[in-house]
Amino acid sequence: MNIEQKISLAAAGAVEKLYGVADTALVQIAKTRKEFTGDYTLVVFPLLKASRKSPDATANEIGEYLVAHNPEIEGFNVIKGFLNISLRPSFWAARFGEIADDPDFGRGAPTGRTVMVEYSSPNTNKPLHLGHIRNNLLGWSVAEILRECGNDVLKANLVNDRGIHICKSMLAWQLFGNGETPESSGMKGDHLVGKYYVRFNDELKKDESLLEQAQEMLRKWEAHDPEIYALWERMNGWVYDGFEATYQRLGVDFDRMYYESQTYLLGKALVEDGLAKGVFYRRDDGSVWCDLTADGLDEKLLLRSDGTSVYMTQDLGTAYRRFEDEQLDGLIYVVGNEQNYHFQVLKLLLARLGYTSWSDAIYHLSYGMVELPEGKMKSREGTVVDADDLVEGMVETAREMSQELGKLDGLSADESAAIAETVGLGALKYFILKVDPRKTMLFDPRESIDFNGNTGPFIQYTHARICSVLRKGRNADGGGNDHSDTDYAKVGAPESYLPEELEIIKLLSDYPAVVQAAGQSYSPALVASYAYDLAKLYNSYYHDHSILREEDSAVRAFRLRLSEQVAGVIKKAMRLLGITVPERM
RNA sequence: GGUCUCAUAGUUCAAGGGAUAGAACGGAAGUUUCCUAAACUUCAAAUACAGGUUCGAGUCCUGUUGAGACUACCA
Numbered sequence: 001m002n003i004e005q006k007i008s009l010a011a012a013g014a015v016e017k018l019y020g021v022a023d024t025a026l027v028q029i030a031k032t033r034k035e036f037t038g039d040y041t042l043v044v045f046p047l048l049k050a051s052r053k054s055p056d057a058t059a060n061e062i063g064e065y066l067v068a069h070n071p072e073i074e075g076f077n078v079i080k081g082f083l084n085i086s087l088r089p090s091f092w093a094a095r096f097g098e099i100a101d102d103p104d105f106g107r108g109a110p111t112g113r114t115v116m117v118e119y120s121s122p123n124t125n126k127p128l129h130l131g132h133i134r135n136n137l138l139g140w141s142v143a144e145i146l147r148e149c150g151n152d153v154l155k156a157n158l159v160n161d162r163g164i165h166i167c168k169s170m171l172a173w174q175l176f177g178n179g180e181t182p183e184s185s186g187m188k189g190d191h192l193v194g195k196y197y198v199r200f201n202d203e204l205k206k207d208e209s210l211l212e213q214a215q216e217m218l219r220k221w222e223a224h225d226p227e228i229y230a231l232w233e234r235m236n237g238w239v240y241d242g243f244e245a246t247y248q249r250l251g252v253d254f255d256r257m258y259y260e261s262q263t264y265l266l267g268k269a270l271v272e273d274g275l276a277k278g279v280f281y282r283r284d285d286g287s288v289w290c291d292l293t294a295d296g297l298d299e300k301l302l303l304r305s306d307g308t309s310v311y312m313t314q315d316l317g318t319a320y321r322r323f324e325d326e327q328l329d330g331l332i333y334v335v336g337n338e339q340n341y342h343f344q345v346l347k348l349l350l351a352r353l354g355y356t357s358w359s360d361a362i363y364h365l366s367y368g369m370v371e372l373p374e375g376k377m378k379s380r381e382g383t384v385v386d387a388d389d390l391v392e393g394m395v396e397t398a399r400e401m402s403q404e405l406g407k408l409d410g411l412s413a414d415e416s417a418a419i420a421e422t423v424g425l426g427a428l429k430y431f432i433l434k435v436d437p438r439k440t441m442l443f444d445p446r447e448s449i450d451f452n453g454n455t456g457p458f459i460q461y462t463h464a465r466i467c468s469v470l471r472k473g474r475n476a477d478g479g480g481n482d483h484s485d486t487d488y489a490k491v492g493a494p495e496s497y498l499p500e501e502l503e504i505i506k507l508l509s510d511y512p513a514v515v516q517a518a519g520q521s522y523s524p525a526l527v528a529s530y531a532y533d534l535a536k537l538y539n540s541y542y543h544d545h546s547i548l549r550e551e552d553s554a555v556r557a558f559r560l561r562l563s564e565q566v567a568g569v570i571k572k573a574m575r576l577l578g579i580t581v582p583e584r585m
Numbered sequence: 586g587g588u589c590u591c592a593u594a595g596u597u598c599a600a601g602g603g604a605u606a607g608a609a610c611g612g613a614a615g616u617u618u619c620c621u622a623a624a625c626u627u628c629a630a631a632u633a634c635a636g637g638u639u640c641g642a643g644u645c646c647u648g649u650u651g652a653g654a655c656u657a658c659c660a
Binding site: 165314 | 589
């Protein structure tokens with residue numbers, strides 16, 4: 001139970017004792033806004049009906065009761081119906097001790113739940129772009145956050161490796177490729193295949209018969225024509241090598257790989273089941289449908305008249321198989337909001353088929369599109385921002401900036417390169433993840449992503465600076481004498497803590513609740529925002545109070561401890577975003 | 586046409602129905618014999634419009650305007 005919950009419980013107890021009302025919904029506890037004195041605030045307006053007194057009188061009464069019955073509460077003040085409660089410094093000092101002693105600080109207790117997060121899910125006919133980057137970063141981060149919340153998490157990738165779009169690349173390569181390979185051209189495999197996908201569309205303008213040829217190729221593929229199958233495997237292999245390089249650089253990974261070529265036939269049994277149960281029906285032409293008009297949607301096709309399945313059929317089948325095979329308690333699809341309709345229908349169909357618990361366990365994490373100043377990315381208009389180019393550009397900018405600022409002086413080439421990689425990716429990831437996933441976000445390729453202000457590098461810098469202080473602190477204390485043996489809570493008297501130091505402890509103390517909230521709302525943005533607040537608060541403290549020059553050794557030790565914990569929590573929070581924090585930059 | 590999102594400083598983003606709407610970038614002005622100035626401090630600057638519910642609305646409801654998505658026998 002966190003502190004807020006404890007206060008809330010105490011307040012509810014006070015209300016029940018004083019007014020005889022036991023409705024916890026009336027007890028609203030929030031963190032006190034920083035312009036007022038206090039740690040937690042009780043809003044008394046909802047309680048007035050029960051107290052039959054003025055807001056201030058009610059607040060005072062509750063305040064006095066709380067102080068009398070809760071030793072950790074130091075005092076209170078009342079402003080316009082808001083009861084601001086202050087906890088004793090000794091309470092916060094003890095809290096700090098707990099934080100410092102807990103290597104797993106922030107991690108939730110095991111929930112016993114298994115959750116699958118499906119994300120990335122690329123097509124194998126072109127390289128990844130900016131939209132995929134948001135998907136990948138979000139999916140990976142949400143998975144890590146859910147894991148930190150105590151769930152068993154499986155990261156899944158469903159690769160769309162078959163279909164007419166793949167055949168287009170294959171056909172263009174066959175006709176115009178002259179045997180070009182990633183090795184012969186020096187091109188990354190996914191980019192090479194993407195080149196032929198573009199080529200197909202160009203050639204199609206001159207020769208419309210190409211479309212039929214591509215369709216013929218798809219038929220041959222489905223019939224396992226050896227030549228076509230070999231070509232398909234070869235070109236997909238190139239793409240996978242390319243994707244793997246991009247994934248690695250982005251730092252995303254998967255526990256389960258699914259390939260649509262192996263799953264696209266799934267789901268037909270479910271359709272038969274649905275027909276038998278009478279929830280689906282067959283039209284005269286043989287196609288199978290489900291009537292969803294009662295739920296405000298349209299009729300949905302499940303099998304074509306030629307008996308082949310559609311996207312929805314496959315998704316039904318894969319969902320069924322996953323729930324069966326992995327015993328999932330939750331299945332989260334990280335897919336753009338353009339597919340809201342699809343997932344609405346998917347859940348509805350599962351419910352109609354009788355799998356209501358599975359239907360309820362599915363959550364579509366519907367994230368917003370990344371738009372350019374001129375609107376959506378359109379491959380036809382050449383406005384697609386390529387993922388590899390973007391990452392490379394960020395790292396390059398980081399390198400230049402580090403050089404300009406003289407941060408790389410005295411470092412080896414390897415160290416410099418590593419810092420540029422860390423900072424460039426940190427800037428990109430934070431830029432994407434700090435935005436509420438559900439919202440459409442804007443990216444302007446002409447303006448490079450910032451490295452100052454509310455950015456990844458700002459937070460990384462705070463960490464690096466703390467590391468620098470800690471290094472020097474150890475040396476000053478005679479070398480090798482780290483502080484891990486010291487009892488944190490007893491370092492420095494709590495009464496001597498500066499207000500800023502208490503603020504930092506309070507913010508550190510919030511971290512586990514932030515992780516939980518991020519997990520519940522599937523929002524890495526909450527973690528990003530927290531990390532920024534913590535870095536900002538610490539920077540201000542760092543600016544105003546010297547740590548190493550502090551003469552009182554107990555106070556100095558406390559400040560080093562505090563700094564160490566700030567660095568630690570920053571590192572934990574940033575890790576959940578997939579951002580590494582450097583020890584120097 | 587129908588369904589669904591979204592609309593906050595010049596710009597990009599915050600704000601669990603609660604106090605004087607927070608940041609950052611950009612703009613103006615400062616801080617370095619001192620632990621990393623990728624930092625810190627100060628100033629100017631916003632809830633699209635009109636109603637309603639509520640003790641209290643950026644947040645909930647209705648309408649208007651504007652932007653976007655979906656509405657395939659594609660995936």
